[in-house]
Amino acid sequence: MSDGAAPVLDVRGLTTVFHTRQGEIHAVSAVSFGLKRGEVLGVVGESGSGKSVTMMSLVGLLPTPPAEVRAGQVMLGTRDLLQMTPQDLSAVRGAKVGFVFQDPMTSLNPVFTVENQICEPLLRHMGLTKPQARARAVELLEMVGIPDAAKRVKYYPHQFSGGMRQRVMIAIALACEPDLLIADEPTTALDVTIQAQIIDLMKDLQKKLGMAIIWITHDLGVIAGIADRVMVMYGGQVVEHAPVDQIFHNPQHPYTRALLRTIPTITGQREARLSVIEGQPPIMTAPPTACPFGARCAHTFDRCDAENPQRRAVDGQAVGHGHDVACHWSAEARHA
Amino acid sequence: MREAVSDLVQVDGLKMYFPVYSGVLRRHSGDIKAVDDVSFTIRAGETLGLVGESGCGKSTLGRALLRLYEPTAGRVVIDGEDVALLRTEALRKKRPTMQMVFQDPQASLNPRMSLSSIIGEPLVEHTALSTAQRQERIYELMDQVGLNRRFANRFPHEFSGGQRQRIGIARALALNPKFIVCDEPIAALDVSIQAQVVNLLEDLQDKLGLTYLFISHDLSMVRHIADRVAVMYLGRIVELSPRDDLYARPLHPYAEALLSAVNEPDPVRARTRQRILLKGDLPSPANPPKGCNFCTRCPKVFARCLSEKPSLFQVEGGRQVACHLYDPAKPSAGSTGGFPHPKHLQQGVSE
Ligand SMILES: Nc1ncnc2c1ncn2[C@@H]1O[C@H](COP(=O)(O)OP(=O)(O)OP(=O)(O)O)[C@@H](O)[C@H]1O
Ligand SMILES: Nc1ncnc2c1ncn2[C@@H]1O[C@H](COP(=O)(O)OP(=O)(O)OP(=O)(O)O)[C@@H](O)[C@H]1O
Ligand SMILES: [Mg+2]
Ligand SMILES: [Mg+2]
Numbered sequence: 001m002s003d004g005a006a007p008v009l010d011v012r013g014l015t016t017v018f019h020t021r022q023g024e025i026h027a028v029s030a031v032s033f034g035l036k037r038g039e040v041l042g043v044v045g046e047s048g049s050g051k052s053v054t055m056m057s058l059v060g061l062l063p064t065p066p067a068e069v070r071a072g073q074v075m076l077g078t079r080d081l082l083q084m085t086p087q088d089l090s091a092v093r094g095a096k097v098g099f100v101f102q103d104p105m106t107s108l109n110p111v112f113t114v115e116n117q118i119c120e121p122l123l124r125h126m127g128l129t130k131p132q133a134r135a136r137a138v139e140l141l142e143m144v145g146i147p148d149a150a151k152r153v154k155y156y157p158h159q160f161s162g163g164m165r166q167r168v169m170i171a172i173a174l175a176c177e178p179d180l181l182i183a184d185e186p187t188t189a190l191d192v193t194i195q196a197q198i199i200d201l202m203k204d205l206q207k208k209l210g211m212a213i214i215w216i217t218h219d220l221g222v223i224a225g226i227a228d229r230v231m232v233m234y235g236g237q238v239v240e241h242a243p244v245d246q247i248f249h250n251p252q253h254p255y256t257r258a259l260l261r262t263i264p265t266i267t268g269q270r271e272a273r274l275s276v277i278e279g280q281p282p283i284m285t286a287p288p289t290a291c292p293f294g295a296r297c298a299h300t301f302d303r304c305d306a307e308n309p310q311r312r313a314v315d316g317q318a319v320g321h322g323h324d325v326a327c328h329w330s331a332e333a334r335h336a
Numbered sequence: 337m338r339e340a341v342s343d344l345v346q347v348d349g350l351k352m353y354f355p356v357y358s359g360v361l362r363r364h365s366g367d368i369k370a371v372d373d374v375s376f377t378i379r380a381g382e383t384l385g386l387v388g389e390s391g392c393g394k395s396t397l398g399r400a401l402l403r404l405y406e407p408t409a410g411r412v413v414i415d416g417e418d419v420a421l422l423r424t425e426a427l428r429k430k431r432p433t434m435q436m437v438f439q440d441p442q443a444s445l446n447p448r449m450s451l452s453s454i455i456g457e458p459l460v461e462h463t464a465l466s467t468a469q470r471q472e473r474i475y476e477l478m479d480q481v482g483l484n485r486r487f488a489n490r491f492p493h494e495f496s497g498g499q500r501q502r503i504g505i506a507r508a509l510a511l512n513p514k515f516i517v518c519d520e521p522i523a524a525l526d527v528s529i530q531a532q533v534v535n536l537l538e539d540l541q542d543k544l545g546l547t548y549l550f551i552s553h554d555l556s557m558v559r560h561i562a563d564r565v566a567v568m569y570l571g572r573i574v575e576l577s578p579r580d581d582l583y584a585r586p587l588h589p590y591a592e593a594l595l596s597a598v599n600e601p602d603p604v605r606a607r608t609r610q611r612i613l614l615k616g617d618l619p620s621p622a623n624p625p626k627g628c629n630f631c632t633r634c635p636k637v638f639a640r641c642l643s644e645k646p647s648l649f650q651v652e653g654g655r656q657v658a659c660h661l662y663d664p665a666k667p668s669a670g671s672t673g674g675f676p677h678p679k680h681l682q683q684g685v686s687e
Contacts, residue, residue, distance in 0.1 A: 020494065022486075047498030047526045102497045102524065103440070147391075148620035159354075162439045162520065163390025163553075185497065188523040189439065191389045191553040192597040193614060218498075218526040219554075221599025225606040244603045262527045263601045264556045273538075274531035274560065280484055 007034045008212045014072035016057045026284040027053040029236045035212045042227030043216040050236040060089045095125040098173030102184040104165040108157040115153040140171040162189040184216045235292025242323035252325040299329040344547045345378040350410035352400045368622045370396040372571035383548040385562030393571045394551045398517040432462045432511040439519040441500040445492040452488040477506040497524040519551045567591045570629040577655040587657045
């Protein structure tokens, strides 16, 4: 993971809006980040902050309209995904980029068996024969810890439990051994023991194949265990980005700090009442002109209303390479 | 004091099997024993946490309780009425008092209905509110779960995963039910909104005396919200203990392994902690082991476990555990409290 390694993925200024009856929704505004081979980027942030929309925009998974990817560049190796034809993009999605969706029931097809759905990419992109693909499908299900895989591969999605469906999704995403895996809340429906097993499996593939992983989750325990770097989103923007230890031990953005304060733990004193971040997130009906967190922030001052803060380095490294934050307050507090 | 409070929910010998058909003649060749002989009670105003491995039968149990499935066997009494015996009209009348927050928010929301009609539907069905009163109630529910009122006319696909989950919660709360099965109600939410929803559930419980079955794989949140916790494994309850006792000292070897796997929200501690990794195969619920369901993976397995299913034994402090180590009739090394730790039984511990 030396800094010289070429990035697998380099996203610059990604901006996505939805056209709705009530006007535009600016779900993602000028988001930039990158990933190197074998690296895990954790993505956290408020519900509705644009995590899923960002990742779906990267690989052309949003229906257009209502969505419009208005600006940006998404380099996968040397090619810009935003400039590709739909056919090329669909080939990239199956073979080079695996995607685990947040909602397994909507992305699995209820009328086909699981075997059918795992074999499809294997036949299309890996050049396997049907018997080979079937054998591989069972192997993949075993890998994600589905008991009795040889039998269950013949089942339909509704015959699986919530967590099993999620693991079927993971198996499909890993089927073609992609360079990049985008996993949107891949373990939310899994108990901790199977979660641990899936995390170990992914770490293993990451080592063996150099697979890079983008892991969206609200579970900061998972982030602590797997991420190399963390990107924090709020109101469609990246508000903080840092190596994992920095996020947990030296958070800069008031939203990140508030987020860390709200986690209940399994050890220590049990709180009578959980702390919450008061107020509601903004509905972004226009490009941001003020800090999106301003209305809920304890440190707001005039400038936060007048100017949307840009990301700036905290540790002297270039933005996107070390620790950076988009906040007027923490930036000024440091320089004061 | 505990005995003085009545049980709102009594479950006795509940079984929920899904038939398996095979061969060209689609003959009934066996059953998936998703819930296999489960008994427990929930006191009025109590929160019972339900945790356990993915696929162990939690959602099926929740659905069978509310008669969203027709149970294979057993009795479920909710608020004095045997739910399994209710006829169509009586069941319809009972529905408003028992609700479910579904695990899969997308699948449980009608894609062609706006947010306000989704939340308002049960109000139309079961109350006599005027249109204006109904709208007010819908807004109130949206405020409670942190959904912006301006979202009222949006459709499900226009929401993020966490926003959709909150729609399901608002709908379950609409009719002021007495008993709610919350199936992973906060799994797709960020921690702040999780906290907001959990605080809301607790406030409603304090105010209205609601009773919850709270299904979750998030053991820290279960520790926060539950009074007692049931741990399930392969269709059966293996331990049912008061919260603090379970977290301080899990008795069942599976409960112990489960608690050891919790992710610490701290990268430094995450690198150094000890996890009990379960080895061995997870058996299929269509073909569970002859003895204890956990015997294929248990680090403390001994001869008796392979041949005989342990029943739920009552142990000290109102705890129940289904493990031969705790059999009061045949005390073994473990039944006096601490765990037996013979060297050769430690093969499950690694890292
Ligand atoms: N089709 C759509 N039309 C209008 N708005 C949309 C649409 N899809 C998503 N949005 C909005 O875009 C914003 C970003 O949504 P996104 O799904 O990316 O959030 P998220 O960060 O993934 O949240 P969660 O953690 O809840 O999954 C949300 O406010 C959502 O309401
Ligand atoms: N309709 C069905 N037909 C056949 N088998 C089913 C059906 N529904 C569930 N099962 C099986 O019953 C078992 C229990 O499933 P259930 O959904 O209750 O698990 P769960 O504990 O809720 O798991 P998760 O934590 O993954 O949601 C699983 O083995 C599942 O495959
Ligand atoms: Mg999302
Ligand atoms: Mg479930």
